[in-house]
Amino acid sequence: MRSHLTHLECTACGETYPADRLMTTCPACGKVLFARYDLEAAAKTLTRESLASRPWNLWRYAEIMPVQDARYALTLGEGGTPLLPASRLGKALGYNRLLVKDDGQNPTGSFKARGLCAAVSRAKELGASAVAIPSAGNAAAAMSAYAARAGLDAYVFMPADTPEPMKAECRAYGARVFLVIGLINDCGRVVRAGAEARGWFDVSTLKEPYRAEGKKTMGLELAEQLGWRLPDAIVYPTGGGTGIVGMWKAFDELEQLGLIGSERPRMIVVQSEGCAPIVRAFEQGERHAQLWEGAATVAPGIRVPVAIGDYLILDAVRQSGGTAITVSDEELLEGMRLAATHEGLFVSPEAGAVVAAARLLRERGVLGQDDEVVLFATGAGLKHTDLVTGEYPVLNPDDPDLLAAIDRAYGEPTA
Amino acid sequence: MRSHLTHLECTACGETYPADRLMTTCPACGKVLFARYDLEAAAKTLTRESLASRPWNLWRYAEIMPVQDARYALTLGEGGTPLLPASRLGKALGYNRLLVKDDGQNPTGSFKARGLCAAVSRAKELGASAVAIPSAGNAAAAMSAYAARAGLDAYVFMPADTPEPMKAECRAYGARVFLVIGLINDCGRVVRAGAEARGWFDVSTLKEPYRAEGKKTMGLELAEQLGWRLPDAIVYPTGGGTGIVGMWKAFDELEQLGLIGSERPRMIVVQSEGCAPIVRAFEQGERHAQLWEGAATVAPGIRVPVAIGDYLILDAVRQSGGTAITVSDEELLEGMRLAATHEGLFVSPEAGAVVAAARLLRERGVLGQDDEVVLFATGAGLKHTDLVTGEYPVLNPDDPDLLAAIDRAYGEPTA
Missing domain, CATH: 3.40.50.1100 (Rossmann fold)
Structure with missing residues (x-):
């Protein structure tokens, strides 16, 4: 169980570099570097059977993760987040086979734990x-x-x-x-x-090669949790896009490892009406996105006006037959409400955007009611309690009309 | 893989009741009811081998969980929280073999997910x-x-x-x-x-029999994660005490199932100086605790002036050769700081109390440096960011002395 990392490769100009030193973007062209592995060697030990007994953190996929010496593989228990059937939410949105990958259960309350776990581990290993x-x-x-x-x-x-x-x-x-x-x-x-x-070592999104390696574990886990197959569609909130890029890379590696076939889910990017550079580029047929001026949304994770990996995101969306869609702040807040009240999933506003998008995708006929659709809940709502508003009824426990006061406050019970 | 629940039994008067209807406390004496199982039957399918392929949520232990029909077994992915080696924190506190069970990674950010998952599932199954x-x-x-x-x-x-x-x-x-x-x-x-x-069905702590069944999974997981053995000591923040009570019950069941032997960890209760009814009763040799007047601490989970399960908590502590200890609010805040800065674990104030207690237990010679000690981090710090205070230096990115301003702000780097 050791890493089969071999080198780094530029995703734009194709130049290759040794992986044994700290690197940021491609020295030749400034674009995104990917970690590359000897997948033939990795396939010998990274098997369905061997995985069954490994702990559920990022490093269960050690053969295709970048850390060379296990002593540097930091863990706080990231990854292994639940893939939850969401039948009540599915019914509300018009899906029979809806799943939610709840990445808000990661350490630090978001999917960012995956990327930074990998990046910080590798930075330490390489001497930062x-x-x-x-x-x-x-x-x-x-x-x-x-x-x-x-x-x-x-x-x-x-x-x-x-x-x-x-x-x-x-x-x-x-x-x-x-x-x-x-x-x-x-x-x-x-x-x-x-x-x-x-x-200092700069770990900005996609400006070093290893955050994407952490994020690709979302794709690895998804395949493994579904019994080594992929869903019909993945709906994903997209800021810097490391998640989409990482998962798309993961699926290629899994196919080369012989763990899945050539099928791919439709990759669907969700952005905010107030900041939608990738959606605009997708609609205009461009491979690179222009900077979005005056970015504004209540969802900080998708208030990202420019993404260095724009071409990688757009390639994945197009190659997969996916699409890119925007939602309003009002819609994403309603998405948060739906997930919490129907499934007990209090998610971040970015994940609320995904729920809202799922509804629109059904309404527009982009996805069908029998499609198996995975919504990525990238963060916990706990950091966003300020978005939940309202007055709370106050009771005097000695009020002789206590029960009537309770009955009146919220109207008829729903159950 | 089905529940072998047989009946309910009063922990005080020993009266038994059928388990097929909604029950609160013992109708005969008002004390706590426990769920009882046919452990001989359960042992046939609940084995080390069968567990290896089950998903990491509460229901992996279905044979000794109360839900009869799997359709009622709610899950949001609770349980399966990481048991993390904490060598840097251990060094700071004086332990060579320190572990943290990070239950703040549960859905809703705390260990309470376990108890309420079990209680709400069973309440629904029984018609609430x-x-x-x-x-x-x-x-x-x-x-x-x-x-x-x-x-x-x-x-x-x-x-x-x-x-x-x-x-x-x-x-x-x-x-x-x-x-x-x-x-x-x-x-x-x-x-x-x-x-x-x-x-309404009242799910107050230990006033119905099934929250303790959810909490006992902390003990089941601990044994399983350690390879079917138990540590030398468990340090646990104690309010209502369902966790201590549930884990103690779990260990007995595991022994009867043949999964562990008769060894037990020392169970160590941590309370606040401002609310310590169990510690006071322990020190006075009582089996029941008196109500603590004027309870006050920044840790809401241990601001519990009276516990219906006091005798069960105190029995577990005494039978295990454990102890009960208080910490001040100042100490528990320092405990939070130590866990976050040494291990990247931003924990709740109750868990901060456990870290502080671990330090005191070493200083007083209650625990030794080579004892294997498990600290229970029962909640995430995310709900308590108000306890983190301080000013933040402000930078002007166009300041010609930018780097000097950065260097000055926090003093010398520590790494």
């Missing part, structure tokens, strides 16, 4: 002593947690208007949290300056 | 149409989530000063949330009135 990230939320928290576990210094740069709980979570892990006057791209500038001058 | 609970926090959220998954009406009664995020979480799940003027016992009075008049 400090990691840095520009982020307003989940990615910063995940990086801070794994850096703490690894004993690395963590530098987090957040826009000055970042909500208090997000800052507090990173602070709790001991990260050096800075507020930057400006937007997320200004935070990125500060990280690049510090990386150059102070030697 | 509405469930109710007096709770200021995690238990209410867990009940609300499983009720939503089951399609049951949920009634939550919280003290009027409950923090906004706790109320919002229950509201998100569609629960009927009420604020009660008064304390948690006033909420309990309202639940009892409504249960009587409106037929």
